[in-house]
Amino acid sequence: MPGGDWQISGFGPAFENFLGGKRVYHTVPVTLFAGEEMKMVKETIKAKSTADFEVAPGPRGKFMLGSLTQMQSKGTLLFYVGAWREFGDVSRFKMGPMTIHQVVRPEHIHHVLVQKSRNYVKGLSHDKLRVSLGRGILTSEGELWRRQRRLMQPTFTPKGVTRFAGVMADATRKMLERWQDCQEGESLPINLEMMRLAMSVISRSMFSIDISEGFAQAGEALRFILEFTNQRTMTIIDPPLFLPTPMNRRLKWALKTIDDFLYRIIAERRQGAAGDDLLSVLMHARDPETGQAMSEKQLRDEVLITFFAGHETTAQLLTWAWYLLSGHPQVEQKLHAELAEVLGGRTPALQDVPQLPYTGMVIDETLRLYSPVAMLARDVVEDDEIGGYHIPGGSMVVITPFITHRHPDFWEKPETFYPEHFTAERVQDRPRYAYYPFGAGQRICIGKHFALLEATLILAEVAQRYQLRLVPGQQIDIEWAGTLRPDRDVMMTLHRR
Numbered sequence: 001m002p003g004g005d006w007q008i009s010g011f012g013p014a015f016e017n018f019l020g021g022k023r024v025y026h027t028v029p030v031t032l033f034a035g036e037e038m039k040m041v042k043e044t045i046k047a048k049s050t051a052d053f054e055v056a057p058g059p060r061g062k063f064m065l066g067s068l069t070q071m072q073s074k075g076t077l078l079f080y081v082g083a084w085r086e087f088g089d090v091s092r093f094k095m096g097p098m099t100i101h102q103v104v105r106p107e108h109i110h111h112v113l114v115q116k117s118r119n120y121v122k123g124l125s126h127d128k129l130r131v132s133l134g135r136g137i138l139t140s141e142g143e144l145w146r147r148q149r150r151l152m153q154p155t156f157t158p159k160g161v162t163r164f165a166g167v168m169a170d171a172t173r174k175m176l177e178r179w180q181d182c183q184e185g186e187s188l189p190i191n192l193e194m195m196r197l198a199m200s201v202i203s204r205s206m207f208s209i210d211i212s213e214g215f216a217q218a219g220e221a222l223r224f225i226l227e228f229t230n231q232r233t234m235t236i237i238d239p240p241l242f243l244p245t246p247m248n249r250r251l252k253w254a255l256k257t258i259d260d261f262l263y264r265i266i267a268e269r270r271q272g273a274a275g276d277d278l279l280s281v282l283m284h285a286r287d288p289e290t291g292q293a294m295s296e297k298q299l300r301d302e303v304l305i306t307f308f309a310g311h312e313t314t315a316q317l318l319t320w321a322w323y324l325l326s327g328h329p330q331v332e333q334k335l336h337a338e339l340a341e342v343l344g345g346r347t348p349a350l351q352d353v354p355q356l357p358y359t360g361m362v363i364d365e366t367l368r369l370y371s372p373v374a375m376l377a378r379d380v381v382e383d384d385e386i387g388g389y390h391i392p393g394g395s396m397v398v399i400t401p402f403i404t405h406r407h408p409d410f411w412e413k414p415e416t417f418y419p420e421h422f423t424a425e426r427v428q429d430r431p432r433y434a435y436y437p438f439g440a441g442q443r444i445c446i447g448k449h450f451a452l453l454e455a456t457l458i459l460a461e462v463a464q465r466y467q468l469r470l471v472p473g474q475q476i477d478i479e480w481a482g483t484l485r486p487d488r489d490v491m492m493t494l495h496r497r
Contacts, residue, residue: 053385138305169349278303339464368421476488
């Protein structure tokens with residue numbers, strides 16, 4: 001996983017002999033056969049190897065450890081940002097025995113995620129996620145991933161997710177009913193409010209039950225699994241799971257609790273009538289090529305990963321949106337004007353979403369500045385070249401949306417909250433992969449349409465009813481912990497409109 005998913009577990013198939021980064025040619029004997037005659041000749045071969053391309057610039061690092069200590073002292077994301085600022089759009093560093101290249105330009109993103117995606121896979125870089133989340137569509141590779149994508153894709157199309165619009169609206173209404181008990185100007189931790197709301201939406205969409213309220217033990221177990229996963233992505237060497245450390249013991253409890261919860265619901269659903277929630281849809285899905293359904297274990301993995309991706313990322317997106325709107329009243333005024341014109345105070349419905357372009361621009365601009373997935377990692381299968389630099393097989397590539405989305409070559413106001421970045425004209429003039437908050441290529445996030453619909457309906461409804469203002473005196477910084485989070489609770493006051 002991006003953000004520290006580095007394990008000391010072998011050097012991989014590639015080794016490096018860069019000879020100072022200079023281009024060299026190898027002279028080797030070649031055996032030629034002409035009938036019975038054999039002769040030895042020497043031929044100059046321009047070998048496509050590590051010596052063909054220059055070495056990308058990067059920090060020198062320390063013996064054996066490379067840049068590990070620098071990353072730990074600065075924090076993962078700030079380390080990558082610093083490497084970009086110092087060494088440019090392609091940089092190279094060592095993390096223990098692993099060679100890592102960071103790439104940020106749109107053409108390089110296209111190369112890795114689209115053009116040559118089969119050479120950049122989710123291997124070692126995602127092993128830590130598999131420990132706690134299993135092998136669902138987020139973490140799987142190869143034929144397993146292709147089969148799961150075929151099974152799940154129809155459910156998550158723009159049309160497929162519309163069935164959940166009512167759940168999203170109702171969960172928002174219930175949250176606003178709770179807020180009615182608050183005094184004018186009362187403060188709430190808005191990040192926790194958005195987490196509770198997003199968990200309600202995804203659990204009701206998945207099971208037709210609200211895990212945020214009536215299933216405290218399962219909710220606690222899920223929260224710990226997410227915390228454990230985030231912590232593991234920030235460590236270098238992890239104690240084996242069979243060791244009875246406090247974290248390992250708690251993980252086993254959490255996984256058993258979640259497994260008991262999920263497998264019980266799956267078993268009950270198999271005995272009853274088919275429903276219209278995600279679990280029912282996935283249970284009855286059949287691979288269009290083989291006719292095969294998911295196994296119980298695969299269902300469990302997909303449900304758990306959908307929980308992980310389906311509420312954590314949306315909660316962070318909405319938290320950052322309220323934070324940004326609080327500090328930019330002119331943007332907020334434009335948002336309110338659009339909502340008043342289109343909705344006139346009524347609850348937004350599915351058919352209203354296309355009529356709310358500025359609301360969508362606010363969401364896009366929030367994702368630009370605070371994309372929940374700020375970094376992506378891929379393992380390199382075979383030697384390659386990016387930007388004139390050699391990328392050895394067996395190494396790792398880190399792609400950093402956080403940097404691409406702030407690159408001054410592609411953004412008019414790279415550090416400013418400026419929704420006009422997403423007018424139709426500016427989008428058309430910008431390189432395609434200057435903006436990719438949901439990834440790109442065949443592995444683009446399957447939940448993209450669900451997340452955007454949810455964020456639009458919630459933002460539109462809440463912004464009609466309340467202005468949220470950041471409590472003075474808070475210094476909110478970013479924290480990379482698997483997703484891009486605020487480093488503390490974001491306390492905001494509620495003001496009725």
